[in-house]
Amino acid sequence: MGALMRQITYANAINEAMSEEMRRDGNVFLMGEDVGVYGGAFGVSAGMLDEFGAERVIDTPISEAAIAGTAVGAALCGMRPIAEMMFSDFVTIAMDQIVNQAAKMRYMFGGQVSVPMVLRLAGGSGTGAAAQHSQSLEAWFCHVPGLKVVVPSTPCDAKGLLVSAIRDDNPVIFVEQKVLYKETGGVPEEEYSIPLGKAxxxxxxxxxxxxxxxxxxxxxxxxxxxxxxxxxxxxxxxxxxxxxxxxxxxxxxxxxxxxxxxxxxxxxxxxxxxxxxxxxxxxxxxxxxxxxxxxxxxxxxxxxxxxxxxxxxxxxxxxxxxxxxxxxx
Amino acid sequence: MSFDNDILKSMYVKMLLMRKFEEKVAQLFSEGMIHGTMHLYVGEEAVAAGVCTALGDHDVITSTHRGHGHSIAKGAGLTGLMAEMLGREAGCCKGRGGSMHFADFAGGNLGGNGIVGGSQSIAVGAALAAKMKKTGGIAVCFFGDGAANEGSFHEAANMASVLKLPVLFVCENNLYGMSMPLSRSMNISDIAVRASAYGFPGRTVDGNDATAVYRAAEDARDYVKQNGPMLLVCNTYRISGHSKSDTNVYRTQREIDAWQAKDPVLRMAAFMLKNGFSQAALDEADETAARDIESAVAAALQSPYPDARTVLDGVYA
CATH class of the missing domain: 3.40.50.920 (Rossmann fold)
Incomplete structure (x- = not known):
């Protein structure tokens, strides 16, 4: 069975997860720097602008704090945003929205609301991008109650876990691995998801x-x-x-x-x-x-x-x- | 300028409730009944009353650390607010949020915020959702003069502008960020000029005049629905201290007295008397508001403190 499974890249798997969920649920949308016509700095969202249009694949100014905060606000009002931080290092600028806002709201507001958003971060070293474009910051988020943290290692896991992250009613920090984007692996043709919290x-x-x-x-x-x-x-x-x-x-x-x-x-x-x-x-x-x-x-x-x-x-x-x-x- | 009597009455009642709510929680605090701290809205009531009365059912607001007034003006239940102050299970946030985190999602209040400037881009996101879902609503972001100096304001204002989102940024300029006077925290005196940097209009209004705020907010709402963001600066003054730790060492009693003479609640009462309301009608509104606050306290005190065993309820990660 494994030998027959089609092989696609980690980046394509992430693209498929986002695209399938956007087809399934009109409330899901993507926003971030250069996610539209450029297709994402690493090509992850290539083709999505053509399929979904500029209303649902939103190119934003270089404003990480506002990207995260806009995702939080949209999530509070019934949308299911996927927001991209081009390099995970840039999330430092958005930390208030992630740590003080998204992570706290459901509990702090007594369960009145949840914050269904996914923040996709391109993390890790190995690309010669040096100190401010290569960090692995996942432990920071694990230390904040109210955030789920995912770090997929294969195309199959990346797709299945991202589907679950998008469907999750709570904020999920989805740490992608830059050096894996071009790696291929078997990914089922049919729709599937992988539950969060399962090794x-x-x-x-x-x-x-x-x-x-x-x-x-x-x-x-x-x-x-x-x-x-x-x-x-x-x-x-x-x-x-x-x-x-x-x-x-x-x-x-x-x-x-x-x-x-x-x-x-x-x-x-x-x-x-x-x-x-x-x-x-x-x-x-x-x-x-x-x-x-x-x-x-x-x-x-x-x-x-x-x-x-x-x-x-x-x-x-x-x-x-x-x-x-x-x-x- | 003629005003609908129901609108005037509605604004006045909100202002009375805001003032009496703050007086009551200050008293309960001094009696040791309220834990923590609080940031009172005394002196700024005309802003929340004027803006929120001009809003429609689909419009939402984001609030601040000084948010009791916003919650009341947007129509949250008083018992839930008072119970929240008292840390009770019947609180609007079940006692988990406290004074800085009043929220009423059913009523369109997306919550108070303990981080100065924390809500600006959240309002942008709420406006994006309104646009995508075609609700016809706008998002109103209340923030202070201090928050106008946060980087978050720049990012949020620019984002709202380029995406043409229905956001009304309402700057409550109360002249101080804690002890820092406006004159030392920015080299402009009219915050509204900042709007021009983002390509949208900025307007300044007397924030102690509820009717002027209402008119300005009504116009701004129409503008925002059609064109995208706008900045409305309401110049006002925080008569109470910043928080319960404030000893007012950074300002003079003379200054406070001068603003007390411009008390927005008294000013509203005077306007109503000139516009056909009787003193008896105003007195009745006053008594009703006082009773409503007392009943909220009584009902809140009936509610238990949250059971310590429930501390992890609602935790998902």
């Missing part, structure tokens, strides 16, 4: 659990493949959504293998890996652990420009492999 075991194994999300998933799968040839069975668990988090699948895998390595591109200090480590350490899996929980993360450094430095700032297959070897000692 996916991307590879089954019994000796070590790698917990990874976003672009670290394909990296970890390659490392796991190498270890398989050496007779080491590596399980790769992709939480897919950080909030809500599928704690059961994570702890069950930790219990099974007794060795856990968490891999994320974001900086190590106060990164989401710390939360996952604490979760596993505080669970029934603790007594089954054969080694301390380890993390391989981005270094605590601004993403540098020069290619060798940029690669060195984030997890490499070598660092992941080395950590697995330490766990197996």
């Amino acid at each position: 996916d075991i991307k590879r089954r194994g019994s000796d070590v659990t790698l917990v990874a999300y976003g672009r670290m998933v394909p990296l970890c799968l390659r490392v796991a493949e190498d270890f398989a040839t050496q007779g080491v069975s590596v399980e790769v668990v992709d939480p897919r959504t950080l909030v809500p988090l599928d704690t059961e699948t994570l702890t069950a895998s930790a219990k099974k293998t007794g060795r856990v390595l968490i891999v994320h591109e974001a900086c190590r200090t106060a990164g989401f890996g710390a939360e996952i480590a604490a979760l596993i350490a505080g669970s029934a899996a603790f007594s089954r652990l054969k080694a301390p929980i380890m993390r391989v993360c981005g270094l605590d450094v601004p993403i540098p420009f020069s290619p060798g430095l940029e690669r060195a700032a984030v997890p490499t297959p070598e660092r992941v492999a080395e950590a697995i070897r330490v766990l197996l000692k």
Whole structure:
């Protein structure tokens, strides 16, 4: 079945999710910088202006705070906006609307209203875009009650999770991975969705659990493949959504293998890996652990420009492999 | 200039309710019945009364940290507001929001906002929704002179302008951002000139004259529905302090007294007497408003505090 499935890119999968939902629901619309005639800085919304028109694919001025705030206001009044931040780093300018407004309203207003909006952020390094266009800021949003946080690693997950995010009645921060936009993968022809809060075991194994999300998933799968040839069975668990988090699948895998390595591109200090480590350490899996929980993360450094430095700032297959070897000692 | 008597009465009643609501919550605060702080609207009542009375059923507003008056003027139930002040389950936000977060979505109030300038682009989004859904309504964004200096104002005003959205930006210029006088926070004295930078009209009105505000808001609403955004600056004064911590060290008693002499509620009463209302009718309105506030307090006090076990109710992420 997998071999027969059509192959499309991560960017096309996101485009399909948005387009299908816009066909299905007249309240869904897209807004952001250069999402219209340009088709999005990374081509994600290519062709959507032609199909849906300028009323539903809205090119905005370079005004991230107002993009986010306009999405909040429209969501309060019955629309289901998808707002794009061209680079996830630009979300810093929109934080009031996300943190103080969107995340708070349902609770703060006593349940009178919900805020059904999706904020799509193009995140991560690997494109030579340097310190202000390469960050992985997902942990910030996880720290704010009232936001759901999704980081898809494959075209199939990106489409199914985005459909669920658009249909969700609450604000969802959807962190896309710039370096995955052109990667292809199998995506079903028929309509489907993937629920938020459900991890996916991307590879089954019994000796070590790698917990990874976003672009670290394909990296970890390659490392796991190498270890398989050496007779080491590596399980790769992709939480897919950080909030809500599928704690059961994570702890069950930790219990099974007794060795856990968490891999994320974001900086190590106060990164989401710390939360996952604490979760596993505080669970029934603790007594089954054969080694301390380890993390391989981005270094605590601004993403540098020069290619060798940029690669060195984030997890490499070598660092992941080395950590697995330490766990197996 | 002739005025419909029902409109005058409606504005006057709203102003009385606003004033008496603030006097009552200040009293309850001093008695230790209200927790936290509050930002009173005393002296600014003509703005909310004039603007909200000019609005239609499909029009929505966004409010501010000083939002009690906006809520009352837009027609929220008094018991829900008073219960919210008292932190009770019967509050409009079930006691979860408090003074700065009054909201009444059924009545078109999209909520107060504790962040200065936080609501400007939210109003733009509400106007976008009105345009896309063809409701015929407009979005009114109340904000202060202080919020006119936030970057959010620039982004929201420009966005509303280029997308031609039905937003009426209502700047309540009460001359101070907490202790910072307008004269030191911007190098212009007429905030309305800022509208020209976005390609839409700006107009200034005496914000202590409810009838003038009403007329200006009525015209502005017509303009906004046809053409896109507009800025209406209402010059007024906050007679009460910024919040309950304010000791008024940054302004003189003489200045406060001078504005007290221009009290918008008294001014409205004088206008009504000149326009055919009897003193007895005004007295009756006053007594009714006082009774309404007392009943709201009594009803609010009947409501329990939220059960601490419900602290996580309504959490979804």
